[in-house]
Amino acid sequence: MSARSSTVADNVTELEVEGDASTPQSGDNKPAVAPMPQADPAGAGETKGKRKIGRLILMVSVPLLIIMGGLWVWLTGGRFAETDNAYAHQTKIAISADVSGRIASVSVEDNQHVLTGDVLFTLDPEPFRIAVDEDKAALGKARLDVEQLKVSFHTAVASLASAKDTLVVQQELYDRRAILAEKGVASNSTLDELKLSLLSAKNAVTTAEKQVESARAALGGDPAKPTDEHPLVRSAIAQLEQAERNLSKTTVLAPSAGVITQVDDMNVGQYVTAGSAMASLFEADDTWVEANFKETQLEGIEVGMPVEVTFDAYPSRSFEGKVTSISAGTGAEFALIPAQNATGNWVKVVQRVPVRIELEPVSETANLRAGMSALVSVDKGKSTLDKLKGI
Known part of the structure; x- marks a missing residue:
């Protein structure tokens, strides 16, 4: 027991003895016990003072630390703009046939990866083969018709030459008879007959010239032009090429590499x-991300800035990219039913602006799929503290 405890005990004993001697006995001979006074340990006030100081320090330091931490976060922040409203996109190609027909075979399965030029499905080619044969026959007939036109032209040219020779002979006969008629040797009736023959020869020459012009026009104005250059033949050649093209289009090929989907809808x-x-067909090798940033986050975002993208499907793998374009309008501007803001109950809503991000070409991008959710972080290069230093 300490010295302080011994002193307290002695004081209590002395008080009890004094009480026994001075206090009168009651009828039941029981002494009246006086109340024990409360002891006041030394140093109790000092302990309470220290507690108050500790509480004061704690009440001041905790808010101060919070304020300093928030200030530090604010100063060192602002360099990265992040959003989880981002999704992967891939070029989607609608696979269709250029010609109508019945499906003869399907060469792929749903969600199969295909390469450029792989056969997807084929149509029944028989009707198109028949069309090719018909157009080949039409081309042969067109060439034959052109050859006949050339023969007609040469015949018309020969007829014109013959008519001109006849005209020369008739002109000479008429001139000689006219001289004789002036001298009175030949009669006027004979001269009239020669005159009619001369007029007939002139008409024959005119008719032959028209036939030559018609034959030349039928040959496109150039009788020496090759047969295949004639409009009739060229038209037949074009029809044959179209028929051959339609025949080749019965086999539908993959326009690019990617993943083919919705094949189950095709049946033989x-x-x-x-x-x-x-x-x-989704082009898996061409994947980009469309990040919808709030309009309040766009300040400082520029084309070419580096971006880090993390997809929810691959949380342990980050992809590098860069900002390639910023949309000309907010998402609401491209909505099917745009918001009507000119109303009395208008409420301001923070708009989002699509930002296109091209990913760096790596092998893992082939495993990405259109519509995957992503977390995008754009490095703007300067924090708030860097901006304040530049002021």
């Missing part, structure tokens, strides 16, 4: 109309 024997979408 199904009739396909030209231009109707039968499947979809």
Whole structure:
């Protein structure tokens, strides 16, 4: 026991003895016990003072630390603009046939990766082969017709030459008879007959010239032009090429490499109309991200800035990229039903602006799929503290 405890105990004993001697006994001979006074330990006030100081320091230091931490975060922040409203996009190509026909075979399965030029499906080629044969026959007939036109032209030229020779002979006969008629040797009736023959020869020459012009026009104005250069033949050649093209289009090929989907909708024997979408091809090697930043985050974002992208499907893998373009309008401007802000109950809503981000070409991008969610972080290069230093 300490010295302080011994002193307190002695004081209590002395008080009890004094009480026994001075206090009168009651009827039941029981002494009246006086109340024990409360002891006041030394140093209790000092302890309370220290507690108050500790509480004061704690109440001041904690808010101060919070304020300093927030100030530090604010000063060192602002360099990166982040958003999780971002999705992967890939070029989507609608696969369709250029000609109408019935599906003869399907060479791919749903969600299969294909390369450029791979056969997707084929149409029944028989009707198109028949069309090719018909156009070949039409081309041969056109060439034969042109050759006949050339023969007609040469015949017309020969007829014109003959008519001109006849005209020369008739002109000479008429001139001689006219001289004789002036001398009275030949009669006027004979001269009239020669005159009629001369007029007939002139008309024959005129008719032959018209026939030559007609034959030349039928040959396109140039009788020496090759047969295949004639408009009739060229038209037949074009029709044959179109028929051959339609025949080749019965085999539908993959326009680019990617993943083919919705193949289950194609069945053998199904009739396909030209231009109707039968499947979809996603170009897996061409993936970009469309990040929808708030309009309040756009300050400082520029084309060419580096970007780090993390997809929810691959949280442990980050992809590098860069900003390639910023949309000309907010997402609301391209909505099917734009918001009508000119109303009495208008409420301001923070708009989002699409930002296109091209990913660096790496092998892992082939595993990405259109529509995947992503977290995008754009490095603007300067924090708030850097901006303040530049002021």
